Amino acid sequence: MTIRIVIAGPRGRMGREAVALVQQTDHFELAAVIDRRYDGQNLAEIDGFSGVNAPIYTDAARCFAEVKPDVLIDLTTPEAGKRHTELALRYGVRPVVGTTGFTPEEIERLTKLAEEKEIGAIIAPNFAVGAVLMMKFARMAAKYFTDVEIIELHHDQKLDAPSGTALKTAQLIAEVRPSKKQGHPNEKETLAGARGAEYDGIPIHSVRLPGFVAHQEVIFGGNGQTLTIRHDSFDRRSFMSGVKLAVETVMHLHTLVYGLEHILE
Ligand SMILES: NC(=O)C1=CN([C@@H]2O[C@H](COP(=O)(O)OP(=O)(O)OC[C@H]3O[C@@H](n4cnc5c(N)ncnc54)[C@H](O)[C@@H]3O)[C@@H](O)[C@H]2O)C=CC1
Numbered sequence: 170m171t172i173r174i175v176i177a178g179p180r181g182r183m184g185r186e187a188v189a190l191v192q193q194t195d196h197f198e199l200a201a202v203i204d205r206r207y208d209g210q211n212l213a214e215i216d217g218f219s220g221v222n223a224p225i226y227t228d229a230a231r232c233f234a235e236v237k238p239d240v241l242i243d244l245t246t247p248e249a250g251k252r253h254t255e256l257a258l259r260y261g262v263r264p265v266v267g268t269t270g271f272t273p274e275e276i277e278r279l280t281k282l283a284e285e286k287e288i289g290a291i292i293a294p295n296f297a298v299g300a301v302l303m304m305k306f307a308r309m310a311a312k313y314f315t316d317v318e319i320i321e322l323h324h325d326q327k328l329d330a331p332s333g334t335a336l337k338t339a340q341l342i343a344e345v346r347p348s349k350k351q352g353h354p355n356e357k358e359t360l361a362g363a364r365g366a367e368y369d370g371i372p373i374h375s376v377r378l379p380g381f382v383a384h385q386e387v388i389f390g391g392n393g394q395t396l397t398i399r400h401d402s403f404d405r406r407s408f409m410s411g412v413k414l415a416v417e418t419v420m421h422l423h424t425l426v427y428g429l430e431h432i433l434e
């Protein structure tokens with residue numbers, strides 16, 4: 170069966186890779202794209218997309234109503250991603266969302282909407298298999314090491330901090346370790362922010378520099394030892410096998426799944 174897909178954000182760093190993935194996959198069809206510009210034109214007319222036939226919409230609701238795709242792949246911005254995901258669910262289109270910057274409350278609200286509509290949805294802060302394993306290993310290690318800090322390193326064009334991956338890693342660790350305040354009880358920041366942000370007592374440090382793509386270290390500390398779990402994405406193609414799996418899987422779901430770890434065998 171051919172899966173008819175709409176991509177939101179096709180001209181972005183991730184969107185371009187997703188367009189290539191859909192073009193290369195026999196059972197995927199690019200039904201349309203949602204962009205901020207070029208309404209009514211065809212993607213084939215845009216620089217760098219020669220031969221890629223897909224109508225461009227700037228209005229997501231009109232796109233879903235007219236094109237009636239099976240799946241939306243959203244790779245945009247936190248604000249647009251939330252709007253597109255909600256609209257997709259309302260129009261019966263299954264969202265596969267790579268866009269990050271959703272709060273736990275927003276994910277909960279979208280989960281309820283998906284259940285109400287009895288439609289599948291996947292929100293995955295990281296589609297790279299190695300990153301999913303890093304998160305799983307971190308959750309395993311947290312049973313044995315209760316002191317942990319997360320350092321995530323990304324390119325300097327990233328809009329959200331901390332990264333969706335860092336937040337998800339902290340949530341997975343918080344599921345298995347008792348909440349605790351780390352460091353010295355009397356520690357004091359002499360420069361605000363020196364100890365990073367905190368999720369359930371877990372410090373998260375965000376580095377933004379040109380040269381990076383997407384990287385994360387989870388550092389555990391214990392008596393006389395540390396354990397570092399690190400993942401590096403050097404190329405955005407690292408995310409595409411996860412996007413493909415998510416598109417195929419979302420067709421069989423009736424609820425929202427948050428995190429690729431729930432669908433990886
Ligand atoms: N889940 C994962 O594995 C990954 C997720 N990401 C996330 O994906 C998102 C996109 O990342 P990048 O491609 O690096 O960003 P980017 O800035 O290169 O691309 C975003 C694209 O979205 C478009 N856009 C913005 N508002 C729009 C709207 N209202 N309608 C349609 N298009 C709109 C922009 O024009 C731009 O082309 C970010 O939230 C990022 O954190 C990035 C890499 C991996």
Ligand SMILES: O=C(O)C1=N[C@H](C(=O)O)C[C@H](O)C1
Nearest residue numbers: 269294295327332333334383
């Ligand atoms: O913006 C990015 O680039 C990435 N965003 C995701 C995140 O916030 O975790 C995934 C990956 O780290 C790349």
